[in-house]
Amino acid sequence: MLIHIEDISKEYKRNDEKFYAIDHINLDIKEGEFLVIYGKSGSGKSTFINILAGILKPSDGSVKYDSLKITDGEDKKISEFRNKQIGYIGQGYTLLPNLTVYENISLSAHLYDKKSKEKEIEEVCKRLGIYKLINSYPKDLSGGEKRRVAVARALINEPEVILADEPTGDLDSENTVIVLDIFKELAESGKTVIVVSHDKDAKNYTNLIYQMDKGKLTRIS
Amino acid sequence: MAGRSFGTFRIAGKNIKAGNFKNVSIIILIAFTAFFLFGGNLIVYGMSEGLNQVRQRLGADLIIVPAGKGREISGILLEGEAGFFYLDNDLVSKVSETEGVKNVTGQYYFASAAATCCDSAKPIEIIGYDPDTDFVIRPWIEKKINRKLDDNAIVIGSDIDLKENNTIKLYDEYYPVIAQLDKTGTSMDQSVYTTKDTIIKIRRSALKKGFDFFSGEEDEIINQISSILVQVDEGSDLRAISRAIESNAGEVEVVEVNSTLNAISSTLNSIKEFFFVFAILFLAMASTTLFIVYYMCAGERKKEFSLMRMIGMTRAKVLSVVLTENILQGLAGSIAGLTAAGLFMYPFSALFNVRIRQPFAFPGVPGIVLLGLLSIFVTTFLGTAAGLLATYYVCTKDTYDIMREGE
Ligand SMILES: Nc1ncnc2c1ncn2[C@@H]1O[C@H](COP(=O)(O)OP(=O)(O)OP(=O)(O)O)[C@@H](O)[C@H]1O
Ligand SMILES: [Mg+2]
Numbered sequence: 001m002l003i004h005i006e007d008i009s010k011e012y013k014r015n016d017e018k019f020y021a022i023d024h025i026n027l028d029i030k031e032g033e034f035l036v037i038y039g040k041s042g043s044g045k046s047t048f049i050n051i052l053a054g055i056l057k058p059s060d061g062s063v064k065y066d067s068l069k070i071t072d073g074e075d076k077k078i079s080e081f082r083n084k085q086i087g088y089i090g091q092g093y094t095l096l097p098n099l100t101v102y103e104n105i106s107l108s109a110h111l112y113d114k115k116s117k118e119k120e121i122e123e124v125c126k127r128l129g130i131y132k133l134i135n136s137y138p139k140d141l142s143g144g145e146k147r148r149v150a151v152a153r154a155l156i157n158e159p160e161v162i163l164a165d166e167p168t169g170d171l172d173s174e175n176t177v178i179v180l181d182i183f184k185e186l187a188e189s190g191k192t193v194i195v196v197s198h199d200k201d202a203k204n205y206t207n208l209i210y211q212m213d214k215g216k217l218t219r220i221s
Numbered sequence: 222m223a224g225r226s227f228g229t230f231r232i233a234g235k236n237i238k239a240g241n242f243k244n245v246s247i248i249i250l251i252a253f254t255a256f257f258l259f260g261g262n263l264i265v266y267g268m269s270e271g272l273n274q275v276r277q278r279l280g281a282d283l284i285i286v287p288a289g290k291g292r293e294i295s296g297i298l299l300e301g302e303a304g305f306f307y308l309d310n311d312l313v314s315k316v317s318e319t320e321g322v323k324n325v326t327g328q329y330y331f332a333s334a335a336a337t338c339c340d341s342a343k344p345i346e347i348i349g350y351d352p353d354t355d356f357v358i359r360p361w362i363e364k365k366i367n368r369k370l371d372d373n374a375i376v377i378g379s380d381i382d383l384k385e386n387n388t389i390k391l392y393d394e395y396y397p398v399i400a401q402l403d404k405t406g407t408s409m410d411q412s413v414y415t416t417k418d419t420i421i422k423i424r425r426s427a428l429k430k431g432f433d434f435f436s437g438e439e440d441e442i443i444n445q446i447s448s449i450l451v452q453v454d455e456g457s458d459l460r461a462i463s464r465a466i467e468s469n470a471g472e473v474e475v476v477e478v479n480s481t482l483n484a485i486s487s488t489l490n491s492i493k494e495f496f497f498v499f500a501i502l503f504l505a506m507a508s509t510t511l512f513i514v515y516y517m518c519a520g521e522r523k524k525e526f527s528l529m530r531m532i533g534m535t536r537a538k539v540l541s542v543v544l545t546e547n548i549l550q551g552l553a554g555s556i557a558g559l560t561a562a563g564l565f566m567y568p569f570s571a572l573f574n575v576r577i578r579q580p581f582a583f584p585g586v587p588g589i590v591l592l593g594l595l596s597i598f599v600t601t602f603l604g605t606a607a608g609l610l611a612t613y614y615v616c617t618k619d620t621y622d623i624m625r626e627g628e
Contacts, residue, residue, distance in 0.1 A: 055531055056621035076535050083533025092624070094528055098239040099232070107232070108532045153532070 001066055001085070001160040001192060003029040003052070008061030008071075009215070010047050021047045022058065023215030031160075034187035035194045036202045038220075039212030045196040046091050048212065049165045052194065053088045054078050065161070083111050087154030091165040091196075093146050095138040101125075101149050102134040109156045117156060124152045128178065143170040151179055162186060162193045169198065180205050229538070233545035243518055244550060250514070251554025251604050252561065254507040259596040260562035261496050263583070266592065267406070268489050271582040274405035276482055280357035281450035282459060284476045285316060285466060291474040294448065294481075307445040312470050313354070316449055319465050321457035326354040327446035329417065345381065345391075346412045349420045349446075357450055358414050362400040374399045375419060380410040389413070392426040406581035417443065508603050515547075515604075516611040526616050527624035540612060547608035551601030558600070559593050 010022040021044045029035060039045045050056040052063055054070035062071045065085065070078055082088070095104045102121065109117040125131040128148040138146055147170055154162060162183060168176040176199065183193045184205050195202060203209050209221040237244050286294050287306045310327065317325040329349030350358055352374070362376055375398050377389060388395040396419065404410055415423075421439060453462055463475040519526075529539045566583075583589065616623065 050621040053531070053621075055527075055624075056619050075537070079530070079533045079535040079538075081533075082531075088531060090531065090624075094531065096232075096525060096528055098235045098525075103235075111533055 001031055003027075003161065003192060004064040005029070005052070006062050006064070008051055008058040008063060010044075010051065010056070011059040020215045022051065024061070025215075025217045027217065029192055029194065031192060032187055032190045033192055033208055034184065034206040035208045035210060036206055037194070037196045037210045037212055037217070038198070039196075043212040044215040045212045046165050047215075048217070049163050049194070049196055053086055053163050054082055055088075080112050083108065084113075084157050085160045087157070087159040087162040087164075089147075089150050089154045089162070089164040089167045091169075093138070093143075094150050095146055095153075097138055100135050100137055101130065101141070104138070104149060105134075105153045105156055108153050113157070120156060121152075124155050127182070128152050129175070144172065144175060147171060148175065148179070151182075155182070160191055162191065162195075164193070164195045166196055166198065168202070176201065229541050229545050232542050233549060236542070236546055237549060240518070243514075247511070247514055247518075247550050247604070248554040248557065250507065250511060251551055251600050252558035254504070254603065255555035255558025255596050255600040256562045256565075257503055257558075258500065258599060259559050259593060260566055261500060262592055262596070263562065263566050263589075265489075265493050265496055266584050266588065267581045268492065270584050270588075271406040272482065272485055272489060274403065274582050275407055275409070275485075276478075277361070279450075279478050279482075280360060280452070281478055282453045283451040283463060283466070284478060285312070285449040285451065285470070285473050286447070286476060288472045288474045291476045294476050306447055308447065308449065308473065310444045310446055312473070313446070313449055315470050316451060316466055319462060319469055321454050321462045321465075322451055323454045324354070324356040324452040326351050326356055326450050328357075328448050328450060329420065329442075329445065330447040331420070344411070346408060347420060347423065348412050348414050349417050350414055352416055356452055361402055374415065376400045376402065376414040378402055378410040378412045379404040381413065391423050392430050394423075394426045396423075404582050504599075504603070508607055511604055511607040512611060515608040516614070519543075519608075519611040519615040523615055523623045523626055526612070527620045530616075530620040531624070536616065539616065540609060543612045544605060544609055547605040548601060550608075551604040552597065554604065555597040555600040559596060 005025055005027040007024055007026055008022055009020055009024045011018050012021050013019075023044075025048070037045055037048070047056065051058050051071070054063070058071055062069055064070070065081070068077070068081055070081065095101075096107070099107060105121050105125070106117075109121060121134075122131065125134055128151060130145060130148050130152060133141060133145060133149070138149070141149065147167060151164075151167060154164070164183070168179055171179060180202060183195060187193045187206070203221070207221055209219070211218050211220045284294055285308070287308055290306045293306070308327075313325055313327050316322060327350075331347040331349075358376060375389065375396050377383065377398055377400075379402055381389060381401075383398060383401055384390060384395070387398045389398055390396075391413070396415075402409070421442065424439070424442070451462075451466070453459065459477055459479075463477065466475050467473060526539055526543075529542065530536070534542075584592065618626075
């Protein structure tokens with residue numbers, strides 16, 4: 001799936017002064033590519049990822065997945081696309097607090113697809129080392145455990161694109177390797193993976209490294 | 222392991238369970254609203270219904286009593302006060318000759334002095350009617366039975382115990398009952414309607430038991446009545462007919478049933494008006510409060526809403542989760558409120574008859590069910606609308622912005 005990013009920008013106001021959190025980014029990302037985006041805090045990485053996920057509207061420009069424009073269009077179409085084709089892992093904690101781990105993953109798995117994915121849920125949870133937690137509620141999990149549940153949820157529908165905002169930030173090195181290995185495998189099987197990271201190890205997984213600086217994205221290797 | 226598919230209903234249920242305190246407060250608020258709405262309506266409706274029943278049951282346009290007794294008649298009819306007064310039987314034919322008069326019949330009142338005599342908690346009023354000319358009692362019981370009133374028929378009010386084999390016991394004797402009337406919430410519910418012949422029989426057995434509260438001798442009673450009930454031709458002038466009767470029949474007083482009932486009716490109307498104004502204020506307050514509470518909850522749950530959007534729920538689906546929560550809360554609250562209102566109202570209706578001296582009758586089962594459903598609908602709708610509006614208000618922004626605000 002080709003991601004076509006056309007001249008997107010996001011303008012915010014701070015102290016009555018406008019500034020660009022995203023400053024006119026143009027980029028095409030092809031199937032099977034594994035991008036790592038580095039950048040200082042506040043440089044616009046999360047803003048970028050969320051515009052790609054279609055949950056934040058850019059002030060200008062558009063993002064297309066093949067022919068589907070995610071930056072504006074019918075809510076139902078975009079929502080279904082996001083559920084099925086985008087595995088989004090947000091920066092904060094993103095689990096629904098009133099549902100168990102299993103229910104959180106299951107909800108996403110069965111939102112548009114009524115076919116039972118019990119087996120798949122079991123598998124991905126085992127792989128991420130959270131299988132014994134499936135009946136727990138998010139409040140009872142550690143930060144790293146919550147992160148891995150979010151990763152499991154992002155993977156469950158076998159999306160074409162992974163958008164991950166610091167997915168390894170609170171993981172130990174063992175789990176970081178597990179998660180990055182999964183991403184690498186996905187990229188090798190033709191999925192597109194975009195990871196925002198502070199983790200210097202991430203660059204060992206790909207040669208598509210970008211730097212975000214004041215809303216501008218530049219390739220550094 | 223938990224079931225695999227995951228409906229709106231289940232998410233809503235889990236959300237309600239998790240937000241315990243908030244939800245209990247919302248449910249209590251809705252319960253109060255439902256309690257007030259249902260209870261208040263039941264009172265107003267019950268009073269209207271009581272009045273209606275009385276109006277129907279009186280069935281006459283004019284009641285003729287001995288001069289000076291006019292003020293007692295409404296007490297006797299509606300409030301169960303004892304009163305004995307007598308007119309001459311011959312007056313019936315005199316009255317029926319008056320122009321504009323359609324039907325005339327005589328009635329004869331007794332009140333049993335002792336409650337212990339009979340199958341009733343309170344003293345029984347015995348009302349004698351004339352089966353040949355009666356036009357008052359027949360219409361109510363014809364709805365119940367398919368039989369002409371015969372000489373010995375006894376019809377009883379709703380508060381009198383009916384023995385098996387459809388009999389009642391008066392002074393140790395059993396009498397066959399052909400019909401029991403609906404409740405009116407007046408002393409009519411304590412009445413026994415029967416013919417003169419039966420009254421004479423009852424009197425004899427009462428005398429045998431040592432009760433002597435029937436004044437006069439048997440042959441006097443035969444020739445006496447207490448009041449004359451008159452139905453006039455449609456569209457005729459009641460005033461004129463009253464005056465004609467009064468000048469024709471001599472020492473009598475003519476009571477217009479409608480003006481007696483109108484006094485009650487105007488009390489009822491002011492209660493209704495008061496209730497209406499109060500209800501509107503109350504509902505406005507309740508819906509504002511609900512809106513504020515829901516708005517605050519929605520504010521707190523911003524992040525949750527945006528997370529649902531994030532995993533690919535449509536805006537409509539998120540709203541439907543919230544809608545389901547609101548409906549569940551609305552139903553729980555209004556059913557609780559209704560139950561409380563029911564428990565409160567039942568003893569209240571007795572109080573109404575005794576203390577406030579207003580005819581009061583609960584509406585029948587269909588009426589109560591309808592009123593209940595209406596109250597459930599209104600309160601659930603209020604809660605749901607307030608909840609949805611608040612949620613929608615919070616959710617119209619960009620998902621990511623909502624999530625950040627919610628952190
Ligand atoms: N809703 C908003 N209103 C105003 N400014 C905003 C808003 N959202 C983000 N910003 C600003 O935009 C800039 C980019 O924010 P963003 O969250 O994308 O940074 P980031 O690169 O993800 O940082 P971090 O590494 O700390 O997560 C920041 O300066 C931030 O303060
Ligand atoms: Mg960020």
